[in-house]
Amino acid sequence: MTEQEYQQQRLAVLAEAELDTLAVRAGQRRGPEGEHSEPIFTTSSYVFGSAAQAAARFAGDEPGNVYSRYTNPTVRTFEERIAALEGAEMGVATASGMAAILSTCMALLKRGDHIVCSRSVFGTTTVLLNKYLGKLGVSTTFVAPTDIEAWRAAVQPQTKMLLLETPSNPLAEIVDITALAELAKTSGSWLVVDNCFCTPALQKPLALGADIVVHSATKFLDGQGRCVGGAVVGRRAEMNEVLGFIRSCGPSMSPFNAWVFLKGLETLRLRMNAHSSNALALATWLEAQPGVERVFYSGLESHPQHALAKAQQSAFGGVLAFKVKGDKAAAWRFIDATRLVSITANLGDAKTTIVHPATTTHGRLTQEERDQAGISDNLIRVAVGLEDIADLQKDMQRGLDAL
Numbered sequence: 482m483t484e485q486e487y488q489q490q491r492l493a494v495l496a497e498a499e500l501d502t503l504a505v506r507a508g509q510r511r512g513p514e515g516e517h518s519e520p521i522f523t524t525s526s527y528v529f530g531s532a533a534q535a536a537a538r539f540a541g542d543e544p545g546n547v548y549s550r551y552t553n554p555t556v557r558t559f560e561e562r563i564a565a566l567e568g569a570e571m572g573v574a575t576a577s578g579m580a581a582i583l584s585t586c587m588a589l590l591k592r593g594d595h596i597v598c599s600r601s602v603f604g605t606t607t608v609l610l611n612k613y614l615g616k617l618g619v620s621t622t623f624v625a626p627t628d629i630e631a632w633r634a635a636v637q638p639q640t641k642m643l644l645l646e647t648p649s650n651p652l653a654e655i656v657d658i659t660a661l662a663e664l665a666k667t668s669g670s671w672l673v674v675d676n677c678f679c680t681p682a683l684q685k686p687l688a689l690g691a692d693i694v695v696h697s698a699t700k701f702l703d704g705q706g707r708c709v710g711g712a713v714v715g716r717r718a719e720m721n722e723v724l725g726f727i728r729s730c731g732p733s734m735s736p737f738n739a740w741v742f743l744k745g746l747e748t749l750r751l752r753m754n755a756h757s758s759n760a761l762a763l764a765t766w767l768e769a770q771p772g773v774e775r776v777f778y779s780g781l782e783s784h785p786q787h788a789l790a791k792a793q794q795s796a797f798g799g800v801l802a803f804k805v806k807g808d809k810a811a812a813w814r815f816i817d818a819t820r821l822v823s824i825t826a827n828l829g830d831a832k833t834t835i836v837h838p839a840t841t842t843h844g845r846l847t848q849e850e851r852d853q854a855g856i857s858d859n860l861i862r863v864a865v866g867l868e869d870i871a872d873l874q875k876d877m878q879r880g881l882d883a884l
């Protein structure tokens with residue numbers, strides 16, 4: 482059997498494989514050295530067999546590597562793997578999650594276009610849309626993410642993109658992807674979903690009708706807080722545009738980071754299930770504590786959109802938030818009394834993190850914007866890691882005792 486026949490048969494096997502198999506195997510090619518694990522190709526450029534081959538590669542007449550800003554074998558393995566996991570035709574890796582969102586917008590939008598965006602998106606996404614895309618003549622209207630009528634009312638003839646995250650950060654609002662896919666279709670816009678919080682292990686936006694998924698690989702895809710990176714996946718036509726932007730403007734992923742993310746993806750479902758069961762246990766426990774006013778986690782039956790979360794996701798993810806009884810000082814006392822969890826704004830890590838959103842992640846918003854978004858002074862966010870749940874509960878008890 483020739484190498485080419487083997488590769489083709491292998492691709493056919495993977496085309497029918499399930500998510501856990503794809504997470505371990507998709508995108509890997511058998512190399513000439515017979516290595517079993519994915520190698521890191523730390524090379525900026527590639528040599529050609531002849532001047533004619535160089536010309537053909539540069540002209541795009543012959544497939545193959547030219548320069549690592551365009552393509553790199555380790556990065557390509559990551560791109561193919563994340564695309565396979567999301568059920569997409571093609572993936573493009575980026576230097577960060579923000580670069581994924583920027584590249585998608587820059588590749589697909591032009592001056593005069595309009596975006597409708599959930600107002601509960603990552604804070605820096607809001608800055609990107611308002612300050613930088615705004616400067617280029619792309620305008621954005623922000624809407625309450627759970628109000629489908631508000632999305633519909635915000636659509637204009639120039640609207641080209643609907644952008645959302647679900648569950649939202651930190652209040653776990655669930656956005657109905659199927660309903661918005663319908664609106665995107667009737668309004669001729671792309672539905673772009675930031676799937677950072679669920680990952681394809683828990684939620685497949687493309688299968689629900691989204692056009693494009695963006696990722697901050699920095700979070701759960703890595704899973705151990707080691708590297709910054711991102712990805713965009715979708716149909717080949719749009720992804721080639723995104724790749725074109727990356728080639729010309731430069732926010733490509735480093736091969737070392739791609740390798741780290743590949744190692745993260747191998748355990749994605751195991752980790753997401755463990756994050757989810759720890760978070761559900763902690764949310765349930767917190768809800769029963771007298772010092773806690775309210776818990777925000779879509780896995781709780783008290784969550785107003787629990788049914789939608791159950792329909793759209795296979796589990797509820799690792800991030801929860803809660804309001805303590807008291808003011809900002811009480812929330813700070815709670816946080817400062819913990820001894821196990823880390824006080825940091827990162828999430829999607831094996832190590833549990835705790836943060837006070839009003840003075841950190843949402844500190845750049847005005848008081849009015851925070852009120853509108855429901856980010857009160859007594860709110861605390863916990864990104865639940867993989868530690869033993871009993872130890873996490875004891876640490877949260879230290880917080881409660883300090884109230």
Ligand SMILES: *Cc1c(COP(=O)(O)O)cnc(C)c1O
Binds near residue numbers: 577650677697709
């Ligand atoms: C962190 C994050 C981003 C930005 O990703 P970076 O890798 O930090 O650039 C975008 N969206 C969501 C939901 C995030 O949590």
